[in-house]
Amino acid sequence: MDRGRMRAPCFPLKVFYDGACIVCATEIGHYLRKDHGEKLVAIDISSPDFDPAPYHISFGDFMRSMHAIDRDGQVFQGVDSFWAIWQAFPASTLYGVMGRVIQLPLVNWLARIGYWLFAQVRPYLPKRHQCDSGTCSIHQRK
Numbered sequence: 001m002d003r004g005r006m007r008a009p010c011f012p013l014k015v016f017y018d019g020a021c022i023v024c025a026t027e028i029g030h031y032l033r034k035d036h037g038e039k040l041v042a043i044d045i046s047s048p049d050f051d052p053a054p055y056h057i058s059f060g061d062f063m064r065s066m067h068a069i070d071r072d073g074q075v076f077q078g079v080d081s082f083w084a085i086w087q088a089f090p091a092s093t094l095y096g097v098m099g100r101v102i103q104l105p106l107v108n109w110l111a112r113i114g115y116w117l118f119a120q121v122r123p124y125l126p127k128r129h130q131c132d133s134g135t136c137s138i139h140q141r142k
Contacts (some may be wrong), residue, residue, distance in 0.1 A: 006076075009084045009087055010071040011037075011039040012040065013068050013084055013087075013088060014043055015031070015041065015042050015066070016043045016045050016067045016068065017043070017044065017045065018122070019046045021122055021128070022126050025044075025128055028042050035088055035089075040088055055069060057075070066081045066082075068080075068081040078115050079115045082102070087099055
């Protein structure tokens with residue numbers, strides 16, 4: 001992560017995820033349930049009405065790696081998008097600690113390799129079932 005160029009996100013943070021991917025949807029759903037300040041806005045790129053054009057990012061790029069865009073238009077991609085998400089949580093929480101640890105050079109390098117490997121197998125992971133009623137949406141809060 002080039003900390004010289006990247007600044008902490010300005011919330012709310014739009015988090016673009018593949019809702020058809022069971023791992024992706026589960027992870028983002030978990031963050032949304034923990035996000036009591038409603039700093040995160042999840043956008044399912046697998047939804048038929050998702051249009052990538054306003055974001056100037058191709059659909060293929062959205063599908064290749066997770067993206068997050070903050071209120072000011074700063075784009076975070078891949079591992080950096082997780083770092084941006086973790087900034088939504090207090091520094092004293094697990095995610096706050098993870099946000100600091102992921103900045104360590106060796107950890108960041110390993111995280112980028114791990115993310116790249118995950119991105120290679122993600123298309124082959126089981127897909128979520130379709131929910132015609134919308135009752136399985138990750139946007140529902142408990």
